[in-house]
Amino acid sequence: MKIGVVTFPGSLDDHDASRAVRVAGGEPVSLWHGDDSLRDVDAVVLPGGFSYGDYLRAGAIARFAPVMSVLIPAAQGGLPVLGICNGFQILCESHLLPGAMIQNDHRTFICRSQRLRVENATTAWTSDYQLGDEITIPLKNQDGQYVADRSTLDELEGEGRVAFRYLVADASAHTYDRFAGRNPNGSYRDIAGITNERGNVVGLMPHPEHAVEEGYGPSLDGLKFFTSVLKSVVNA
C-alpha cells in the first residue's frame, strides 16, 4: 500500500509523515513538488511546514507547484488526500476544501498538546475512530485560524463535514490554561479539520503524524489516520 508524501521547498514534517505511514504498516513514497507525477500511489499526504516560506499567504504558492496539477484532478476523482497544517492550507488554497486559514487570533505561534473531538468517523482518513472519540495530538501553527463565510460553515455543519473540533477547556475550572474558554487559534466554530463531500479529502491543523510512537509525542492517538486510509484503500 503506497502512500505518497509530497515535499515542497519548506516542507518540514514530510519525514515525520513518512514515518507515520511506515508505523501504520504502509509504504511511504516521496513525491517531489517539481514533478508532475504521483508515482502510482494509493493516497497522498500533504505535510506540515512552511512551503515557499508561507510568503504571500500560507499555501498560496504551493498550490501552483507542478505536482498539484496532477494531484488536484486525482483528488477530485476520489484519491484519498490528507492535508496536515500547511497541507490543509494548501488544500484550501487549491479549493479542494472550502474556507481559508488566517493568522492565529492571539498573533503568536502556538505549540501544545491539543484535545480534539472526532465529529466524522466515515472519511477515508477517520474510519478507525468512533464518532465522539476524544484524542490528544500536537498542534503547532502560526496561521491556524479557520475562517469561512456563514453559509459555508452552515453547509459544512449540515452535511457533517466538520471532521474534528477543538475541545475547549472550561474557563472557570482551568484558570491557569491560557486557552481555557477559547480554542487555540480563534477558528470559527472551533473547527480543527474538515472533509470534502466525498470524504476522501481531509484537512486539519493539528498533527496526527507526531502522535504515533510511544515516547515521542503526547499519545498514540494520531495513528488511526494512517490505519484508516490503509483500510479504505483496500476496500476501495
Add this chain to the structure above:
Amino acid sequence: MTAVAKLNIDTVGDASTTPDTPQPWAELGLKDDEYDRVREILGRRPTIAELAMYSVMWSEHCSYKSSKVHLAQFSENTTDEMNAKLLVGIGENAGVVDIGDGWAVTFKVESHNHPSYVEPYQGAATGVGGIVRDIMSMGARPIAVMDSLRFGAIDHPDTLRVLPGIVAGVGGYGNCLGLPNIGGEVVFDSCYQGNPLVNALSVGKMRIEDIHLAKASGVGNKVVLFGAKTGGDGIGGASVLASETFDADGPAKRPAVQVGDPFAEKVLIECCLALYAAHVVDGIQDLGAAGLSCAFSELASNGDGGMRVWLDRAPLRDATLRVEEILMSESQERMMAVVAPAKLEEFMAITNRWDVEATVVGEVTDGKHLEVLWQDELIVDVPPRSVAHDGPVYNRPMQRPAYLDALQASAPDHLPRPGDGAGLRAALLALMASPNLCDKSWITGQYDRYVMGNTALAMPDDSGVLRVDEETGRGVAISTDCNSRYAQLDPYAGAQLALAEAYRNVATTGAVPLAISDCLNFGSPEDPAVMWQFAEAVRGIAEGCRTLGIPVTGGNVSLYNQTGDVAIHPTPLVAVLGVMEDVARRTPSGWKTPGQAIYLLGSTADEFGGSAWTEVAHGHLGGLPPRVDLQRERQLGEILVTASREGLVEAAHDLSEGGLAVALAEASLRNGVGARIWLDDVCERDGVDAFTLLFSESTGRAIVAVPPASEDRLIALCSAKGFEHARIGVVEDEAGALDVRGQFTLPLDELRSVHTSTLPTVFAPR
C-alpha cells in the same frame, strides 16, 4: 571597463602610490596601533577593501583578541581521556564528538546579544540562523535548537519591548526551519537591562565519515558562493556593533543588524545535505560574522593558503554596494564551498534542483596570497593568515573588583527567615510565582518542540533529549545553565556551578555527560575588573572540565555587554551534552505513580548566598555562592545514569534554584500528581532546620521517585559510593496537594495558578 568605475575603486596599485590617503580605520573599529600593524604586514597602506577585511576580522568578536590568552586554558586542561571522544575540537566552526555506533554529534552555543537589543526579532532570528549554519558547515544535519535568554527586570518597560520580539524571532526562525526547540533558559535580572543576552545553541548529527571541514586546498579547485544574494545588511555587525559598549543614547545601529529568511535557510540545509551525500564538497564554510571577509580568509588560511577571487561575480541584492561593503556584509543564508573542477557540474545540478543560486567566485591557487579582483583590478592582496588567525592578541590588565570584598561580606545570614509552616508555604508560593522560577510555557509554547519526531524530552524537563538513531534509539541529552548571581559573587565558583548544574541536569535524565560548549558573556574587556571576572570564569570551567573528565569542544565569547561603565553580571553559560544508548529509557522530571517512594540524594547545608530565596524574599545579593564539589557531582551522575539504565526510577529532578521545595513543587506539577513529604530525619541528619532543607541551594542533590521494588537496589547503589540518600516521602494523588508533614499543605491547583500566571499577566494580558 569605464573610467568612471575605475575611479571608485581603490586598487592595490593605488595603495602603493598614495601612502598618505586618509583612511577611516577608527570608524571601522580599528585602534591606531592595529592600523599601523596592518601597514607593517602589507608594507604599504591597505586598500579600502583590505582595511574593511582587517577591521572586521580583527574585531573582538571575530579575533578573540582579549580572550585568546585565557581560552588557551581549555586546551591546556584537556587530558587524553577527554580527547578520546573528541573528533573535532576548538577552532573549527563547531566541535564534534563521538557518541558511538559510528554517529558523530556536533553542537555549539553562540551569542547574538547586541543585535537582539537593537532589533529584537531579527537579532534573535539571525542568532538561530547563524548557529545552525555553523552546525551545517561541519557536514551535519541540524536536529535541534535551544535558546538561553536573559532580560532586565520583568517589570522594566524595555523588557516589554525586547522580550516579545526576541521570543518571536527565535520561534519564527527555528519553527520555519523545522528544528525542534528542546530547552534553554529564561532569566530576568536588572543587570541585563539594556544588555539582554540571546545565546542560541544548535546540535547536529552525522556519520563519523561525513565530517566536513572549512579549508580550501587543492590548486585549481573552485570556490563556490551559494545561497542568498549579498545585500547591505549587517555591515559592521561584528566590529562596530558586537565589539563595542552601548552608550547612553541607546539603539541607533539598526543597519548593522542582519535580516533573516528562514525559508532560504531551510532550503539551504537540504541542499547542503544533498551536496554532502553526493561527495562533491571538498571544504565548506558558512558565512556569518564578517561575511565574505571571514569565509575567504579562513578557508584560505586553513587550507593551502592561496586563493584568487573575482568579487564582481558575487550575486548582489543591491548593485550599488561598494566593494568594502560587499566584503563586510553579513547577509544571511549564504555558504561557501570548495569544489573540485570535475565535481562542479554535479554540484551545480544539485543546487539547481533546490533552486539555490550558486556562483563560482574564485579558485584555490598556489602561493600564500589571498587576491581579490574587481573588474580585473586587484583590490586585495594579503597573506590570509594575517587576516584570519594572526590578529592582535591582548593581555589586558586584570584586577579583582574593588566591590567584591564588601559584596562577599554581605552574607545573607542576617535576613529574616520564615519561622513556621505558614511562612514556609508563603515562601514557596512566592518563589514559584517569581519571574525566574515561574512556568515559562507562555514562551516555550511559541516554539515547535515536536517537529522531526525525535524529541523524547523538552522543556520544562531537566534537559532536552533527542533520538539520533531511529533504529536503536541512541541519542543525546543537552542542558544549558548559568546562575549569574553566583558568578557575580565569585566568577570562578559561578562558572563551576554552571558546569555542575548542566552536568547534573544531563545525568538526571539518564545520559552520560560527554562534552561541553560554552558561551561567555561579559562586560567590557577594557575594564580590568571585567577582565578578572573573565579569567576566573575560564579557569573555573577549564579546571572543572578536567575534574569531570569532559572536554570543551568550542564556544563563543561575547564581550562589551555593558552600558556606560555598568557591566552585566558575569554570565559564563555552559552547555553539557550527554549520550544515551536508548532515549526510550530517559528519566522525566515529574512523577506519575502513587505509592512510589521519593528519595533525596545528597546532603544539605545552610547555603543561601546568591540564592533565589534571598532575591525573591529580600532583593538581596551577597555572601558566597554554594560550595561546588565536582567529584560528588560525578558520583551523583553515575548513580542517576545507572538508575536510568536499570530502570530503577520513574522520575528524577535536579535541585538548583529554589532548592528542595521548588524541585518538589515542579515534580508534582509536571503531571499534576502530588506528594507527601517528611523532613525531620534529614533535618536531623544534616543538622539543618526545615527552612534550610527546603530552600538552601547546596549542590550535588537530586530527588528521585522509586517504585517500592527498586528501593533496595537504589539504596545499594548510593551506599556503594557512600552517597547520602534518604527516603523523604511518597507520591500521592488523593489529596491533589504537596503535603509537607508538620509544615504545610499546598493544593496543586493553587500552586499551578500562581506558577503559570506570571508571564501571561505581564506579556499577554487578556
